[in-house]
Amino acid sequence: MIARTPRLVLREMTAGDLGPLREILGDPVAMTAYEGAFSEAESASWLERNLRRIADDGFGLWAVDLPGVGMIGECGITRQRIEDDEVLEVGYHFQRAHWHRGYATEAASAARDWAFRELEAPSVWAKVRDTNLASMNVAIRLGMTVRRRFVTRYRGIDMPHLAFAVDR
Ligand SMILES: CC(C)(COP(=O)(O)OP(=O)(O)OC[C@H]1O[C@@H](n2cnc3c(N)ncnc32)[C@H](O)[C@@H]1OP(=O)(O)O)[C@@H](O)C(=O)NCCC(=O)NCCS
Numbered sequence: 001m002i003a004r005t006p007r008l009v010l011r012e013m014t015a016g017d018l019g020p021l022r023e024i025l026g027d028p029v030a031m032t033a034y035e036g037a038f039s040e041a042e043s044a045s046w047l048e049r050n051l052r053r054i055a056d057d058g059f060g061l062w063a064v065d066l067p068g069v070g071m072i073g074e075c076g077i078t079r080q081r082i083e084d085d086e087v088l089e090v091g092y093h094f095q096r097a098h099w100h101r102g103y104a105t106e107a108a109s110a111a112r113d114w115a116f117r118e119l120e121a122p123s124v125w126a127k128v129r130d131t132n133l134a135s136m137n138v139a140i141r142l143g144m145t146v147r148r149r150f151v152t153r154y155r156g157i158d159m160p161h162l163a164f165a166v167d168r
Pocket residue numbers: 029030031033092093094095098099100101102103104105106127128129132134135138
C-alpha cells in the first residue's frame with residue numbers, strides 16, 4: 001500500500017487492473033482532454049508502460065481503491081517534461097461514476113504529500129489542458145498556482161496547456 005486517506009486506499013497497480021482502468025481510458029467523456037477514448041489495445045499498452053515506469057522509477061500512477069467497491073481511479077506521481085524541463089507531476093483520472101465526491105482531490109493530496117515526503121520534491125506540478133476545468137479545479141484545491149503556459153502536440157493536435165505547481 002502506498003497511502004491511505006480518510007476514504008481511499010492508494011496501492012501499486014497490477015496487470016489485473018485493466019478492467020477498471022478501461023472504464024476510464026475507454027470512456028470518451030472521461031478522455032475528452034485526450035481527444036477521445038483509448039482502444040482496448042491502447043489501454044493495455046498504457047498499463048504496460050505504467051508498470052514499467054513503476055519498476056524503473058519506483059513510482060508512477062497508482063490504483064485508487066474505494067473500500068467495498070474496488071478500483072475507482074488512478075492517481076500518482078510521474079516524471080514529465082514541460083518544454084525543456086523535467087518535473088514531477090501528480091496525475092489523476094477517475095471513473096465518471098465517482099466524480100463530484102472529492103475523491104480526486106483526496107487521492108491527489110496524498111500523492112502530492114508522498115512526493116514531498118519520499119522524493120523530497122521541491123515542487124509538484126500538474127499539466128492541464130486549457131479546456132479541462134475539472135482538472136484545473138483539482139490543481140487549485142491542491143494549493144497549486146499557474147506557473148507556465150505551453151503547447152503539447154498529441155494525437156496530431158496542438159493542445160494549449162497550463163502548468164500548475166505547488167512548492168514543498
Ligand atoms: C479531473 C477529475 C479527476 C476531477 O474529478 P472531480 O470529481 O471533479 O474532482 P474531485 O474529486 O476533487 O471532486 C470535487 C467535487 O466533489 C464535491 N464533493 C462532494 N463531496 C465532497 C467531499 N466529501 N469532499 C470534497 N468534495 C466533495 C465538490 O463540491 C466538487 O463538486 P463539483 O464537481 O460540483 O465542483 C475528473 O474530472 C476526471 O477523472 N476527468 C478525466 C481525466 C482527466 O481529465 N484527468 C486530469 C488530466 S490533467
